[in-house]
Amino acid sequence: MPELPEVETIRRDLAHAVVGRAITAVEWLDARIVRGDVEGAELAARMVGRQGAAVARRGKFLVWRFTSGEGLLLHLGMSGRLTVGPRSDEAWPRHTHLVVALSSGAVVRLVDPRRFGRVAWLAAPAAGPGGMGPEPLSPRFTAESLGRILAGRRAPIKAVLLDQRRVAGLGNIYVDEALFRARLHPARPAGSLGAREVGALHRAIRRVLRDALADRGTTFMDYRDAHGQRGEHAAHLGVYGRAGQPCRRCGAPIVRVVVAARGTHLCARCQPAGAHGGSDTEVSGRRG
DNA sequence: AGATGATCCTGTATGC
DNA sequence: TGCATACAGGATCATC
Numbered sequence: 001m002p003e004l005p006e007v008e009t010i011r012r013d014l015a016h017a018v019v020g021r022a023i024t025a026v027e028w029l030d031a032r033i034v035r036g037d038v039e040g041a042e043l044a045a046r047m048v049g050r051q052g053a054a055v056a057r058r059g060k061f062l063v064w065r066f067t068s069g070e071g072l073l074l075h076l077g078m079s080g081r082l083t084v085g086p087r088s089d090e091a092w093p094r095h096t097h098l099v100v101a102l103s104s105g106a107v108v109r110l111v112d113p114r115r116f117g118r119v120a121w122l123a124a125p126a127a128g129p130g131g132m133g134p135e136p137l138s139p140r141f142t143a144e145s146l147g148r149i150l151a152g153r154r155a156p157i158k159a160v161l162l163d164q165r166r167v168a169g170l171g172n173i174y175v176d177e178a179l180f181r182a183r184l185h186p187a188r189p190a191g192s193l194g195a196r197e198v199g200a201l202h203r204a205i206r207r208v209l210r211d212a213l214a215d216r217g218t219t220f221m222d223y224r225d226a227h228g229q230r231g232e233h234a235a236h237l238g239v240y241g242r243a244g245q246p247c248r249r250c251g252a253p254i255v256r257v258v259v260a261a262r263g264t265h266l267c268a269r270c271q272p273a274g275a276h277g278g279s280d281t282e283v284s285g286r287r288g
Numbered sequence: 289a290g291a292t293g294a295t296c297c298t299g300t301a302t303g304c
Numbered sequence: 305t306g307c308a309t310a311c312a313g314g315a316t317c318a319t320c
């Protein structure tokens with residue numbers, strides 16, 4: 001499923017194709033994926049003639065910004081693919097929901113079998129999607145800010161990390177990977193982490209995301225980049241999708257449990273449930 | 289306020 | 305072999 005590294009990879013590919021290019025036609029827009037105040041036909045009409053200014057990313061959202069100051073908000077859900085390529089005479093793939101023709105002759109396509117993805121018209125894309133937590137790869141995301149996010153919360157740390165209002169861009173794969181790297185059990189209450197553990201988690205989140213980005217994302221099943229190519233990071237995952245296989249660190253079998261209503265992969269030896277970090281000082285009390 | 293659960297959706301995997 | 309069912313999960317909305 002597209003998380004921050006996958007969406008960022010697509011953002012870069014898409015930016016090359018659409019910045020400085022005008023939209024000449026919206027050849028197809030399935031109204032069922034359109035959200036927001038502007039409905040499908042009107043949204044398609046508004047896109048035609050707009051010129052691409054930039055492609056931005058916020059968490060797992062993409063914003064196709066136009067020189068007009070407006071923009072198109074895109075989310076790929078679980079199975080969404082956003083591709084760019086030459087116009088083709090071949091039939092569109094099943095579950096094609098959006099086809100946009102550009103002045104370059106290229107065509108942008110959104111294909112999403114499970115249809116959890118969505119598009120929406122943005123009158124002022126500078127605002128972008130609101131209510132989201134910090135970008136984990138930005139300098140503003142520090143161990144201290146992560147500590148404030150986790151402090152006092154009794155919810156499992158995995159639930160907090162998956163919550164886009166707390167930290168933007170993490171999904172099931174990279175939360176499991178980051179917790180493994182930081183040697184933290186996903187069901188630990190978020191507020192129970194000591195300062196040293198928070199620091200380890202902060203480093204792990206950034207390292208995991210950077211490594212995956214360098215590999216152009218993780219392809220498990222659906223994900224492809226904007227050129228239809230697979231990401232290469234799956235071969236380097238520590239725990240996700242590796243249930244029953246030996247831990248790369250200690251050799252114990254990776255187990256799959258359910259935490260925060262999500263399939264969760266961990267090494268029970270490296271990530272003990274009761275660990276509290278020895279002399280570490282617990283982060284507690286009020287946030288802010 | 290904050291956390292949990294249901295909902296959407298279809299391809300894939302499992303069970304009988 | 306074939307059919308039916310369970311399962312996967314990101315975000316949103318309703319309900320504790």
